[in-house]
Amino acid sequence: MLLKDKIIIVTGASEGIGKALTKNLISKGAKVAMISRRQDEDFVKDHSGSAYAFKCDVTDKNQVRSTMAQIAKEFGSIDGLINSAGIWLKTKPLEEVSLDEIETVLDANLKGLIYMTKEVLPYLKKNKESVLVNISSKSGTRPMDLQAVYCASKYGVKGFTDTLKLELKKSSVKIMGFYPSGINTKMFEKAGEGFPAETFMNADEIAEIITFAIERPGNISIEEIQVEKY
Numbered sequence: 001m002l003l004k005d006k007i008i009i010v011t012g013a014s015e016g017i018g019k020a021l022t023k024n025l026i027s028k029g030a031k032v033a034m035i036s037r038r039q040d041e042d043f044v045k046d047h048s049g050s051a052y053a054f055k056c057d058v059t060d061k062n063q064v065r066s067t068m069a070q071i072a073k074e075f076g077s078i079d080g081l082i083n084s085a086g087i088w089l090k091t092k093p094l095e096e097v098s099l100d101e102i103e104t105v106l107d108a109n110l111k112g113l114i115y116m117t118k119e120v121l122p123y124l125k126k127n128k129e130s131v132l133v134n135i136s137s138k139s140g141t142r143p144m145d146l147q148a149v150y151c152a153s154k155y156g157v158k159g160f161t162d163t164l165k166l167e168l169k170k171s172s173v174k175i176m177g178f179y180p181s182g183i184n185t186k187m188f189e190k191a192g193e194g195f196p197a198e199t200f201m202n203a204d205e206i207a208e209i210i211t212f213a214i215e216r217p218g219n220i221s222i223e224e225i226q227v228e229k230y
Ligand SMILES: NC(=O)c1ccc[n+]([C@@H]2O[C@H](COP(=O)([O-])OP(=O)(O)OC[C@H]3O[C@@H](n4cnc5c(N)ncnc54)[C@H](OP(=O)(O)O)[C@@H]3O)[C@@H](O)[C@H]2O)c1
Pocket: 011, 012, 013, 014, 015, 016, 017, 018, 035, 036, 037, 038, 039, 056, 057, 058, 059, 084, 085, 086, 087, 088, 108, 109, 112, 135, 136, 137, 138, 179, 180, 181, 182, 183, 184, 185, 186, 187, 188, 190, 200
C-alpha cells in the first residue's frame, strides 16, 4: 500500500512502538490518528496536518465505538489499523497476581484489541486495499516462565489474528500478526520490572519493519513477522 495521504489508526501511539510507528508512517506521507489515554500535544503541534490525537481508552467499548465513528466522520475513510496499545505485568507466580491485575492485562492487551478491530473493520472493508496489524509478542508464540497472564493475553492476540485471517481471506483487508521479543521502551519500567531495556531492540527499527510490511504492493501480503534480537 502506498502510504501517501492514507489514514492509519495507531493505538498506543503516545509512546513506545506506537509513537515510533506514528513518526515512521508520517515520514511516508500517511495521516495518523493516534489513540491513547494520554496525548502528546507538542508532538501533534509539530506534526500538524499529519498527526491527530484522539483520547481513548481501548478497554472502554463505548469510547472505542464513538472515537472510531468520529475518526471515520472526520477523515471520510480509514485505510489501516495498527493495534499496539498494551501493558506489561511484572514477572511473578500466578498465586501472587491479583484478580484486578488479570482483568487489567486481559482488557488492555486482548479485549481492547478486539474492540478496536471490530469497530474499525467495516471501514477497512470499504476500501480496495487496507491493512490491519496486531502487535502480539514473542510471548504470544512461546511460554515465558512466571508470565502466565501476559502470555495468555498475547497468545489470545495470536489466536484472534490467525482466525480472523481466515474470515478476511476474500476481503480487501490484509492482516498481519507481529511477534517481537524485547524492545527498548518504557513498558517494563512502568510495570516495576527491572529488565535492562537498553539491551533490547530499538523501537524505531521495529517501526521500520512494520512500515515495510504495510508498504508491500497490492498482490503481496506479509501475514506474520517474528523479530528477535541477534
Ligand atoms: N516493549 C517490548 O519489549 C515489547 C515486546 C513485544 C511486544 N510488545 C507489545 O508491543 C505493544 C507496545 O508496547 P510498547 O513497548 O510500545 O509499550 P509502551 O511504551 O509502554 O507504550 C504502550 C502504549 O499503549 C498505550 N495504552 C496502554 N493501555 C492503553 C489503554 N487502555 N487504552 C489506550 N492506550 C493504552 C499507552 O498509552 P497511554 O498510557 O497514554 O494510554 C502507550 O501509548 C504492546 O502491546 C506490547 O505488549 C512490546
